Amino acid sequence: MVRLYQSGIIATGSYVPDTVITNHDLEKIVDTSDEWIVSRTGIRERRIADKDMAASDLATKAAQMALQGSGLTASELDMIIVATVTPDMNFPSTACLVQRNIGAVNASAFDLEAACSGFVYGLIVAAQFIATGACRYIMVIGSECLSKFVNWEDRNTCVLFGDGAGAVILGRVEEGYGILSHILGADGNGADFLTLGAGGSRNPASFETVEKQLHCIHMDGSEVFKFAVRIMASMAEEVVKNAGLRKEEVDYLIPHQANIRIIEAARKRLELPEDRVYVNLDRYGNMSAASIPVALDEAVRQGRIKKDDNIVMVGFGAGLTWAACTIKWAV
Numbered sequence: 001m002v003r004l005y006q007s008g009i010i011a012t013g014s015y016v017p018d019t020v021i022t023n024h025d026l027e028k029i030v031d032t033s034d035e036w037i038v039s040r041t042g043i044r045e046r047r048i049a050d051k052d053m054a055a056s057d058l059a060t061k062a063a064q065m066a067l068q069g070s071g072l073t074a075s076e077l078d079m080i081i082v083a084t085v086t087p088d089m090n091f092p093s094t095a096c097l098v099q100r101n102i103g104a105v106n107a108s109a110f111d112l113e114a115a116c117s118g119f120v121y122g123l124i125v126a127a128q129f130i131a132t133g134a135c136r137y138i139m140v141i142g143s144e145c146l147s148k149f150v151n152w153e154d155r156n157t158c159v160l161f162g163d164g165a166g167a168v169i170l171g172r173v174e175e176g177y178g179i180l181s182h183i184l185g186a187d188g189n190g191a192d193f194l195t196l197g198a199g200g201s202r203n204p205a206s207f208e209t210v211e212k213q214l215h216c217i218h219m220d221g222s223e224v225f226k227f228a229v230r231i232m233a234s235m236a237e238e239v240v241k242n243a244g245l246r247k248e249e250v251d252y253l254i255p256h257q258a259n260i261r262i263i264e265a266a267r268k269r270l271e272l273p274e275d276r277v278y279v280n281l282d283r284y285g286n287m288s289a290a291s292i293p294v295a296l297d298e299a300v301r302q303g304r305i306k307k308d309d310n311i312v313m314v315g316f317g318a319g320l321t322w323a324a325c326t327i328k329w330a331v
Ligand code: ACO
Pocket: 031, 032, 033, 036, 037, 040, 041, 085, 115, 116, 155, 156, 157, 159, 194, 221, 222, 224, 225, 228, 258, 259, 286, 288, 316, 317, 318
């Protein structure tokens, strides 16, 4: 592919619902303890969407915030990509609902599903359209309402997840800035480790699927954990090398927020001090595709990321999938 333009993030936004569920709240629902959850995962609390709120509502709020920061109008967007495993419904896509909500009348819109790796997958897909000149501005959103798909009687999973959305606008940036390198990967042999088995064409919704809780997340935690530690560390190192950077040139790591021990594996491989890794999983838990863009938006708003900084984003998730990119911050 001939690259005509360099693409980078020119604005960010995020939204998390107001309702907080703490570990102590969960102690009243399942046989767990604040001590177990904090020591094994690093999570202290998570946000939960109201009954009448879906992924497109969270995504819309994050998108509006990103638009506000960009100085663009919604009609200037050429494309909207929503990464999600918790769409409002099978179809239409959540991206089309966001397009309607924000009035992005000139934007094409589609969802992308790569679980927790979905946001970085979306970013790299979007970058191809910017690079060729086919699109000028693309909104990429990670939005999840995982609380609606959690079995609140299963302590193995219900303590881990939360709801939220993060959005970025991708546009042209100066040469030498923007996305410098990326890695996208998948291994379908690990498909059974993390599933939401019912509601699709394999197991359409039925009384039986509901009774067996097949519309909820099922996870082999230790298999996912082993894979995640290995892939997060090796990807972080490789994506930095592919960008032509040395480890000491990395300014900030924005990892997927699943487990503090997994984040530590990536941080140690890059030999970064703790204050150069953004962690918010203590407040939000794992928000799947929303974790990285929410963390990115918070880091930008707190002034931790500045022009010229080299940022690394790394994520992994169901599929199994993994994705990473290096960005030289352009704004
Ligand atoms: N409270 C108390 N005990 C618990 C809880 C809980 N909430 N959950 C599990 N346990 C128990 C289990 O029942 C088991 O008990 P047993 O040994 O008597 O059978 C024991 O704790 C499990 O211990 P470990 O397997 O050693 O726990 P581990 O340290 O591996 O932590 C965890 C489990 C947190 C799930 C970890 O494996 C993990 O983080 N895995 C990765 C999950 C992940 O990152 N998923 C991301 C993808 S999400 C997406 O793509 C949508």
